[in-house]
Each structure stands twice: as C-alpha cells, then as structure tokens.
Amino acid sequence: MTACAIETAAEDDGAMWPTRFTITANGAYAARLAGSGDALYAERWTLDGPEPYAVPLPVGQPEEPTARLLPLADGRVLVERRVDGDRHTFSLLYPTGPGTGELPLGAVAAEELTLLPPSPDGICAYAMVVGRDTTTLWLVAGGAFGPEQVAEIEGRCTGGVWLDRTGRMLALDRRLDGGPVKAVAVDLERGGEVTPLLQITDGSTDRLLMADPDSGLLLIRSDAPSPGHERLGWGVLGSLMPIHFPECLRLDDAAVTPFAVQPGQVLQPESCSVALRIDGAAGSWVGVWRPSGRRIHHLAAPPGWLAGAGLWTPQGVLRLPYTTDGVRCGLAAVEAPTEPEPAPPEPVVCRPVPLQQAPLTDRKAAG
Structure with missing residues (x-):
C-alpha cells in the first residue's frame, strides 16, 4: 500500500x-x-x-x-x-x-474541487466536488470523452480511500444533515451506490484514513472512545472484529498520521507494518507500528524528507523520498523494526463496525 x-x-x-x-x-x-x-x-x-x-x-x-x-x-x-x-x-x-x-x-x-488519491487501476483519475447538500464524483482521466460525472451522493463528503485493487470501491467520509461524519462505501460500478462502512456509535465521528486490500487492515480516526477528541484506531475490513484504539498511538505532544501500510500480508492485518508521520514541536519524524505490538518505533527522517510520503515493499522495507541541494531525487530505505513477540489485542472498547454490509464482492447487476 x-x-x-x-x-x-x-x-x-x-x-x-x-x-x-x-x-x-x-x-x-x-x-x-x-x-x-x-x-x-x-x-x-x-x-x-x-x-x-x-x-x-x-x-x-x-x-x-x-x-x-x-x-x-x-x-x-x-x-x-x-x-x-x-x-x-x-x-x-x-x-x-x-x-x-x-x-x-x-x-x-x-x-471547489478535490483530486482523489490515485486509482488502483493506474488508468483512471477521479475528482470530487462538494456542494451544499450533495457530493459529485467526476472521472477526469481514463474516460472516452473528457471529464464525466459518475456519481452524485447525498451529503457532504471528504477523504477518499480505495477499498479494492480494481478502482471500483471507494470509501468517503460523509456528513448528512449536519450529523456526525461516517465513512461509507461507494460502488462506482453501480452508479455510486452507497452503503454504511463505519458505525461505531450513533453519535461518533468515524473517518477512514487508510485501507489495505491484501490484509484487510483499516486505519481509522474516531471520537467514539472519548467524545470530542478523535483517536487513531484499527480494524479489519469485512470482519466482525471490533475497532481497537491502542494507547501507544495517542501522543499528548504530537500529531500522528498514518501514510503507508506494508502490502502483501494476505489475511494478516496484525502483522502489517504501518508508517506514521509524527509532527511535534521539534519537527516531523517517522514512526513504525504494527497492530500486534504495543509501541511506536520512532525513527529520524532523512534530511529533505518529503514529509508524509513513502511506500513499503512487501518485504518490510520502508522507502522515504527526499530531496536536498546535493540529491535531487532520493529514496532512503528503512528496515521495519522487529517485535520481540506479538502482544494480545487490547480489550474491546466499542461495538463492532458493520463492515460486512459493504459490497466488496462482485454482485450481479439488478435486473
């Protein structure tokens, strides 16, 4: 990822x-x-x-x-x-x-118009236009006749996370009628059909930050554990497994944002290495964390790091882009730290997320 x-x-x-x-x-x-x-x-x-x-x-x-x-x-x-x-x-x-x-x-x-993250198919590009009461999705590259509207969704949406490797299923964070923000799944092959994706409590703000199709790992931000204060958590796509909010991801003096998930960990979400951008008073640096662990490994970023950018190899090497006066285009390689032993999951703090409602498998078109 x-x-x-x-x-x-x-x-x-x-x-x-x-x-x-x-x-x-x-x-x-x-x-x-x-x-x-x-x-x-x-x-x-x-x-x-x-x-x-x-x-x-x-x-x-x-x-x-x-x-x-x-x-x-x-x-x-x-x-x-x-x-x-x-x-x-x-x-x-x-x-x-x-x-x-x-x-x-x-x-x-x-x-106002926002480009969505690169589509997994590598061919298409999408943009999002947020109106007063609806959000419109546009295919702006990869179509036959220039930009074309592909979906209109009730509510005001932000975010944008791809849930599969074909570019069909898109997750958006939606606010309806001034209510709380909830992540929903949008099926682009069914005219933008919307189904619930995250619903921790009725009144909580539940956003999806990243999703890894190989392992099913989801990284979310929600105020369900402490209303009014959003925390970073993780869950599993298509599972009844509850959301966990590790204490190690809660830093009092710095902001923590995930930016890359290790691919290739098929059905092993707890084993995925996650790269974190950490912003504090001293600047920005890199954190590495696994759901199976109970700590963040703090690492110095390379000089000239393009903060918040990077990618994992399936073998667990984090590659961080940087540019300096002497190096116009560089990639620093960081090995994922090893964990001494997996730690048991933390106690359940919220009821399960209804991820099984998301249409993440092919279905026959309605007749």
Whole structure:
C-alpha cells in the first residue's frame, strides 16, 4: 500500500487532503510541484528502477501554486489547474524528446474541487466536488470523452480511500444533515451506490484514513472512545472484529498520521507494518507500528524528507523520498523494526463496525 503525503486541512471537519507529493497505487511513479517562487513546474519521479530519478515536465508557462498533480501508472502526470475563478482544467503531461507533451482533457466548473488519491487501476483519475447538500464524483482521466460525472451522493463528503485493487470501491467520509461524519462505501460500478462502512456509535465521528486490500487492515480516526477528541484506531475490513484504539498511538505532544501500510500480508492485518508521520514541536519524524505490538518505533527522517510520503515493499522495507541541494531525487530505505513477540489485542472498547454490509464482492447487476 502506497500513499500520497497528507496533512490535516484547516477545516472544521478535520478532512485529510493530499499535499505536494503523490505516489501511484503500484509505487512505480510519483509527482510533485518542483521549483520555487514563480518558477514552479511538474516533476515526475520514477521509483521502481534500480535508482530513483526525476524528469521535469515544464510547459509554456510556470504552474500556479494551486495546481494539483496525480501520476498515472503509464508514466503520464495529470495536472489540474484552476482558471477564471471556478473553472478547473485537466491535462496529461508526458516527456517527449527535449520537451513536454500536453494533452488537454477538458474542464469542470466548480467552486471547489478535490483530486482523489490515485486509482488502483493506474488508468483512471477521479475528482470530487462538494456542494451544499450533495457530493459529485467526476472521472477526469481514463474516460472516452473528457471529464464525466459518475456519481452524485447525498451529503457532504471528504477523504477518499480505495477499498479494492480494481478502482471500483471507494470509501468517503460523509456528513448528512449536519450529523456526525461516517465513512461509507461507494460502488462506482453501480452508479455510486452507497452503503454504511463505519458505525461505531450513533453519535461518533468515524473517518477512514487508510485501507489495505491484501490484509484487510483499516486505519481509522474516531471520537467514539472519548467524545470530542478523535483517536487513531484499527480494524479489519469485512470482519466482525471490533475497532481497537491502542494507547501507544495517542501522543499528548504530537500529531500522528498514518501514510503507508506494508502490502502483501494476505489475511494478516496484525502483522502489517504501518508508517506514521509524527509532527511535534521539534519537527516531523517517522514512526513504525504494527497492530500486534504495543509501541511506536520512532525513527529520524532523512534530511529533505518529503514529509508524509513513502511506500513499503512487501518485504518490510520502508522507502522515504527526499530531496536536498546535493540529491535531487532520493529514496532512503528503512528496515521495519522487529517485535520481540506479538502482544494480545487490547480489550474491546466499542461495538463492532458493520463492515460486512459493504459490497466488496462482485454482485450481479439488478435486473
């Protein structure tokens, strides 16, 4: 499982949004805005070779700081630009000879638009537009005729986590009629059909931060254990297993945010290594934690770390992207610390999550 760098947006609902460095779902490519001041440009990183390398993708004029980038599995980079106030244009950038090729895809009119994380299929790209009472999902790359609306969902949504490896099932954090935020599953092959995903208590705020399809591990943030104070917890997708809120993930003087989960741990959620971005008064550093353990291993981040970005190999090596004056494109490798022995799960603090209601297996279309 790979992830883009993330940070907490300055919004009342505590939504999580991508920052400047985004990695494809298969870990092959990444993209970011490089440069400085008024000379910003798109830059693509290749991560799956013997050594990482970066390719600049400048166009006729510098990119605005508000431009958003999303890498695709074929090496092209989607760029979203805001123009004329409420118009968002989309283009695909790709290296061509000494220059940069650009394929315009069209535009979506919206006051606010958010690119969703890279789709697991590596081909499609989606955007979310939040209206007053509904949320609209758009396919902005990978379609036949430019941007097309694929779903309209009741309520105001934030977040965005893929639940499978095909790009069919998407989890969103939804607020209905001013009520609490609840994560729901959206089936993109059934016109955006919505089913409950997280429901710890009736009044709790339950957000999904990350999901690993191999192991079923879910990382959530909820105020169910202590109303008014959201805590980091974990559960298992499609299981009656309750949510756990480990005390070790609760730091009084720092914010803890997961950004990558070790893939390939089939049906072994407790064994997955999870990379954490930890932000405190001294800066940002890396934490590594497993659900089977009772502690966070605190690790120094490499100089120039693109904070909140990284990916695991199935063998348990954490690769952290960084850039310095001497190294334009680097990946630091960190071995997952070994645990002396698995610790038993903590006592149940909440009733089970109804994850079995989510339509995570193929079903015949309604007749």
